[in-house]
Each structure stands twice: as C-alpha cells, then as structure tokens.
Amino acid sequence: MSSRIELSELPGWANENHDIAFEAWRAVCSAIRDPVAADLCFRARSVGEIMPGDGRIFLEREFQAERVGAEGVLTGYFAPVYAARRAQDSEFSTPVRPRPSDLTLAPDGRASRSSDGAPYPDRARIEALQESAPLAWMRPEEHFFLQIQGSGVLVFEDGQRIKALYAAHNGLPFVGIANPMRERGLLARDNTSGDSIRAWLAANRGPVADELMRLNPRFVFFRLAPDDGRPPAGAAGAPLPAGRAIAIDPAFHRYGDLLWLDGEAPMLAGAFPRYRRLVTALDTGGAIKGEVRADLYIGQGDVAGVEAGRIRHTLMMWRLVPRP
Structure with a gap:
C-alpha cells in the first residue's frame, strides 16, 4: 500500500478554499464508484x-x-460558445455533422463502417464527403476547436442558443497540432495556447489551415439539444463544476475520485503560475492518457477559453482515500 499523508501535508492545502471545494465535491460525488467513498458522499450530503x-x-x-505516480502534465479545457448559421456561406463553411448511420462500434472498441472491422474514414476523407443534413454551419477553425472540447453552445443569427453535444467519433487517435506549428515556425514555442492557434487558423483560413487541422485524424460528430443553461455533463454523467472537475484516463482513475492537483512551471506565456486545488474526476478525453495526466475544466465562454488554452503545467497529483 502506498504511504499516506494527512491532507494538511499537501502542498498548498492551507491556502485552499476548503468549503467551496467541499461543496463542489458533494454536489457531484454521486459519480463515485467505490462503496466506502460513496458512503462518505451520502454522509456529506446529509450534513445540510x-x-x-x-x-x-x-x-x-x-x-x-496518497501520491499518484511521478510528474505529469496538466492542461485545461472549456465549453466554448460559438456563432453558427443555419445555411452555408463563405465564412460559415463547415458543416456540424450528426453521427452517421453507418458508424458502428467494432468489438475492439474502434469505430468502423462495417462488421468486418474496417476503420472509419479519417478527418480528410470525412470532410470530402457531402453532408446531406448538417446540424449547423460553423467557421472551420471554431468547428475544429468544438471537436477538441467535445461540446459547446452554438448561437444562431436570430440569437437562439443550442447545445452541441458529443455523439461519437471516428475511432482514430487524437493528434494535437501545437507541436507541428512550433516545428514549422508558425508560432513561438511559448505561444501555442489554444487562443493563439485558433487566431492563426482564422487568419489563414483556407487550404493552409485545412492542411494543418487534417494532421489530426480524429473527427467528432454531434447532436443538438436545447440550451438549459446548465454546465455540460462529463463522461461520468455529472455536471462539470467550473475549476473543480478534471478529465482523466479511466485506465488509471475512477470517476468520482477526489484528487489534489499541484500544477506549476507553465510552458505557455500568460498562464497562471500555479494551480493547487481539490478536484473530482468526472470526464475523459482522447488526449488524456497516463496516470499523472489531468485536463482541468475551467468553465464556459471566451474568458474560460483563454485561460484553459494557456494551461500546460508540470503536474503532481495525490488521490484522497477514505481513512481505514
């Protein structure tokens, strides 16, 4: 068994807002799978x-x-709010595609077109197909980032707000484009934040930007739902509390796990110097792989997007475990 320490020994614990952290956890702790911790959740909710x-x-x-692994990486994500159109034009040229009827799940868990397990097409091949019934039309770079974040809110020309929710993906791995942009000298090494990448893609909209986005073969399909004003739900099925939820690799963590983050030494310009806080594992993502790997949910909208896009910190993690 890993050696355990008291919470008071965690780096930065004394400066945490413990009451807010406690309230955020007990609001979502129904996602806990561990019976002992689930009992603590029940007791926490009974306190009033x-x-x-x-x-x-x-x-x-x-x-x-108890400490989790060695050093890893902390990143951030958010729920974007993007403009959309019901008809295509020169600016809003990319269709938001629903899950195709021929996209099935093969026994190995990969999306495939048929029962023989053939891989579903990659981003470039999907984009070459005409979409007969698009859900909406978006700017190409904003559609690309909607796919990375997994969900968001679309605002149409008449002001109507609709949620775009994850429906499926094509089963291919996620490949980030920040490193290729650094290597090609398109952005400075410390300036590959999400906001900087999106701005560059918008300024270079067309074949050049399309070629870069197609380096990521993963393609996400969506479904639409009324905007109820509530936070998006993570893979655990619980609403994501801003700043208090993370996406994790479910191969190493369980949904509902309570974790302490210590993220420091940011790589990107303009980032907050340190993230020390109590969070709950409520989500996962295609780029979140490994034991010491977390994606911190920041919130909804442009301000959250700017902060989330600048998070790339060295991470240390601790898991909170019930006392014996």
Missing part, C-alpha cells in the same frame, strides 16, 4: 448547510492522501 470551516473539518477527518 455548513458553517465556515466545516468543509475542511469533514475532509481532514474522513480522508488521507
């Missing part, structure tokens, strides 16, 4: 309204912490 300091008392009384 808390007084200042009660959150810290509960957490320190019921949990200890």
